[in-house]
Amino acid sequence: LLAPPAVDDVMWPLCFISDRLFKVPEDGGGDGPGAPLPPDGRIPLARRSYFIDVPHVQQAFTWDCGLACVLMVLRTLGLDCCHGIAELEKLCRTTSVWTVDLAYLLHKFSVNFSFFTVTIGANPQYSAETFYREQLQEDIDRVDELFGKALDAGISIQIHQCV
Numbered sequence: 001l002l003a004p005p006a007v008d009d010v011m012w013p014l015c016f017i018s019d020r021l022f023k024v025p026e027d028g029g030g031d032g033p034g035a036p037l038p039p040d041g042r043i044p045l046a047r048r049s050y051f052i053d054v055p056h057v058q059q060a061f062t063w064d065c066g067l068a069c070v071l072m073v074l075r076t077l078g079l080d081c082c083h084g085i086a087e088l089e090k091l092c093r094t095t096s097v098w099t100v101d102l103a104y105l106l107h108k109f110s111v112n113f114s115f116f117t118v119t120i121g122a123n124p125q126y127s128a129e130t131f132y133r134e135q136l137q138e139d140i141d142r143v144d145e146l147f148g149k150a151l152d153a154g155i156s157i158q159i160h161q162c163v
Helices: 014-021 065-076 085-092 099-108 124-128 136-153
Strands: 115-117 157-159
Touching (some): 099 136, 136 157
Parallel strands (some): 115 157
Protein backbone atom coordinates (compact mmCIF):
# COMPACT_ATOMS: atom_id res chain seq x y z
CA LEU A 1 0.00 0.00 0.00
CA LEU A 2 1.12 3.51 -0.70
CA ALA A 3 1.27 6.08 2.06
CA PRO A 4 -1.81 8.28 2.32
CA PRO A 5 -1.32 11.88 1.24
CA ALA A 6 -0.25 14.31 3.95
CA VAL A 7 -3.54 16.13 4.34
CA ASP A 8 -2.06 18.74 6.66
CA ASP A 9 0.32 20.06 4.02
CA VAL A 10 -0.82 22.32 1.22
CA MET A 11 -0.12 21.10 -2.29
CA TRP A 12 0.08 23.87 -4.89
CA PRO A 13 -0.88 23.47 -8.56
CA LEU A 14 2.18 23.07 -10.80
CA CYS A 15 1.24 26.17 -12.81
CA PHE A 16 1.36 28.26 -9.61
CA ILE A 17 4.69 26.79 -8.55
CA SER A 18 6.27 27.22 -11.98
CA ASP A 19 4.95 30.79 -12.21
CA ARG A 20 6.87 31.56 -9.03
CA LEU A 21 10.01 29.61 -9.95
CA PHE A 22 10.53 30.76 -13.51
CA LYS A 23 10.35 34.45 -14.33
CA VAL A 24 9.24 35.34 -17.84
CA PRO A 25 10.85 38.64 -18.99
CA GLU A 26 7.87 39.95 -20.94
CA ASP A 27 5.47 39.72 -18.01
CA GLY A 28 7.68 41.25 -15.33
CA GLY A 29 8.26 37.90 -13.66
CA GLY A 30 5.52 38.09 -11.03
CA ASP A 31 6.50 38.15 -7.40
CA GLY A 32 9.31 35.60 -7.58
CA PRO A 33 9.92 32.54 -5.42
CA GLY A 34 8.65 32.58 -1.88
CA ALA A 35 6.37 35.57 -2.40
CA PRO A 36 3.56 35.79 0.16
CA LEU A 37 0.02 34.89 -0.76
CA PRO A 38 -2.36 37.73 -1.61
CA PRO A 39 -4.32 39.16 1.38
CA ASP A 40 -7.40 37.09 0.51
CA GLY A 41 -5.29 33.91 0.70
CA ARG A 42 -6.38 32.71 -2.74
CA ILE A 43 -3.90 31.40 -5.25
CA PRO A 44 -4.04 33.42 -8.47
CA LEU A 45 -4.35 31.45 -11.68
CA ALA A 46 -1.29 31.51 -13.89
CA ARG A 47 -1.58 33.86 -16.84
CA ARG A 48 -0.08 31.31 -19.20
CA SER A 49 0.92 27.69 -19.22
CA TYR A 50 4.43 26.45 -18.66
CA PHE A 51 5.66 23.07 -19.71
CA ILE A 52 8.42 21.67 -17.58
CA ASP A 53 10.08 18.41 -18.48
CA VAL A 54 10.21 16.56 -15.17
CA PRO A 55 12.28 13.37 -15.29
CA HIS A 56 10.34 10.56 -13.65
CA VAL A 57 11.87 8.76 -10.67
CA GLN A 58 10.37 5.40 -9.77
CA GLN A 59 9.73 4.68 -6.10
CA ALA A 60 11.77 1.79 -4.76
CA PHE A 61 9.41 1.07 -1.84
CA THR A 62 5.91 2.00 -0.68
CA TRP A 63 7.22 4.62 1.76
CA ASP A 64 9.66 6.59 -0.42
CA CYS A 65 7.25 8.66 -2.54
CA GLY A 66 8.47 11.90 -0.97
CA LEU A 67 12.11 11.03 -1.63
CA ALA A 68 11.25 10.25 -5.26
CA CYS A 69 9.55 13.64 -5.55
CA VAL A 70 12.55 15.46 -4.07
CA LEU A 71 14.83 13.67 -6.53
CA MET A 72 12.54 14.71 -9.41
CA VAL A 73 12.72 18.33 -8.22
CA LEU A 74 16.52 18.20 -7.96
CA ARG A 75 16.87 16.71 -11.45
CA THR A 76 14.37 19.18 -12.92
CA LEU A 77 16.39 22.06 -11.49
CA GLY A 78 19.54 20.56 -13.00
CA LEU A 79 21.11 19.76 -9.64
CA ASP A 80 23.22 16.66 -10.12
CA CYS A 81 24.00 16.41 -6.43
CA CYS A 82 22.28 13.15 -5.65
CA HIS A 83 22.41 9.91 -7.60
CA GLY A 84 19.37 8.13 -6.25
CA ILE A 85 16.69 7.64 -3.67
CA ALA A 86 19.02 5.54 -1.51
CA GLU A 87 21.33 8.53 -1.12
CA LEU A 88 18.40 10.71 0.01
CA GLU A 89 17.32 7.97 2.43
CA LYS A 90 20.79 8.03 4.02
CA LEU A 91 20.54 11.80 4.43
CA CYS A 92 17.11 11.45 6.10
CA ARG A 93 18.31 8.61 8.33
CA THR A 94 14.79 7.19 8.49
CA THR A 95 12.31 5.27 6.38
CA SER A 96 9.44 7.07 8.09
CA VAL A 97 9.70 10.20 5.96
CA TRP A 98 7.48 13.18 6.77
CA THR A 99 7.03 16.38 4.78
CA VAL A 100 9.34 18.26 7.14
CA ASP A 101 12.09 15.74 6.25
CA LEU A 102 11.60 16.68 2.60
CA ALA A 103 11.89 20.37 3.50
CA TYR A 104 15.25 19.71 5.16
CA LEU A 105 16.44 17.81 2.07
CA LEU A 106 15.41 20.61 -0.29
CA HIS A 107 17.12 23.12 2.00
CA LYS A 108 20.30 21.00 2.09
CA PHE A 109 20.49 21.26 -1.70
CA SER A 110 19.75 25.04 -1.63
CA VAL A 111 16.35 24.75 -3.35
CA ASN A 112 14.07 27.74 -2.76
CA PHE A 113 10.62 26.60 -1.66
CA SER A 114 7.68 27.57 0.51
CA PHE A 115 6.36 25.19 3.16
CA PHE A 116 2.74 25.71 4.19
CA THR A 117 1.01 23.47 6.72
CA VAL A 118 -2.04 23.49 8.96
CA THR A 119 -0.24 21.48 11.67
CA ILE A 120 3.11 22.34 13.21
CA GLY A 121 4.65 19.04 14.24
CA ALA A 122 3.39 15.50 13.86
CA ASN A 123 -0.38 15.19 13.73
CA PRO A 124 -1.39 12.64 16.42
CA GLN A 125 -4.60 11.94 14.47
CA TYR A 126 -2.46 9.86 12.11
CA SER A 127 -2.42 7.15 14.79
CA ALA A 128 -5.64 5.87 13.21
CA GLU A 129 -3.87 5.35 9.86
CA THR A 130 -2.38 1.89 9.34
CA PHE A 131 0.67 3.30 7.55
CA TYR A 132 1.69 5.45 10.53
CA ARG A 133 0.38 3.37 13.45
CA GLU A 134 3.47 1.31 14.28
CA GLN A 135 5.99 4.13 14.28
CA LEU A 136 3.95 7.23 15.10
CA GLN A 137 4.98 7.56 18.73
CA GLU A 138 8.68 7.47 17.78
CA ASP A 139 8.05 9.88 14.89
CA ILE A 140 6.25 12.47 17.01
CA ASP A 141 9.37 13.42 18.97
CA ARG A 142 11.63 13.45 15.91
CA VAL A 143 9.20 15.38 13.69
CA ASP A 144 8.33 17.89 16.41
CA GLU A 145 12.06 18.50 16.94
CA LEU A 146 12.59 19.11 13.21
CA PHE A 147 9.73 21.63 13.17
CA GLY A 148 11.15 23.30 16.28
CA LYS A 149 14.62 23.70 14.76
CA ALA A 150 13.44 24.65 11.26
CA LEU A 151 13.66 28.44 11.58
CA ASP A 152 17.17 28.28 13.05
CA ALA A 153 18.12 25.96 10.19
CA GLY A 154 16.87 28.53 7.65
CA ILE A 155 13.60 26.79 6.80
CA SER A 156 10.48 28.92 6.96
CA ILE A 157 7.32 26.99 7.81
CA GLN A 158 4.08 28.90 7.60
CA ILE A 159 0.71 27.91 8.99
CA HIS A 160 -1.97 28.32 6.34
CA GLN A 161 -5.49 26.94 6.30
CA CYS A 162 -6.88 25.48 3.09
CA VAL A 163 -9.87 27.45 1.88
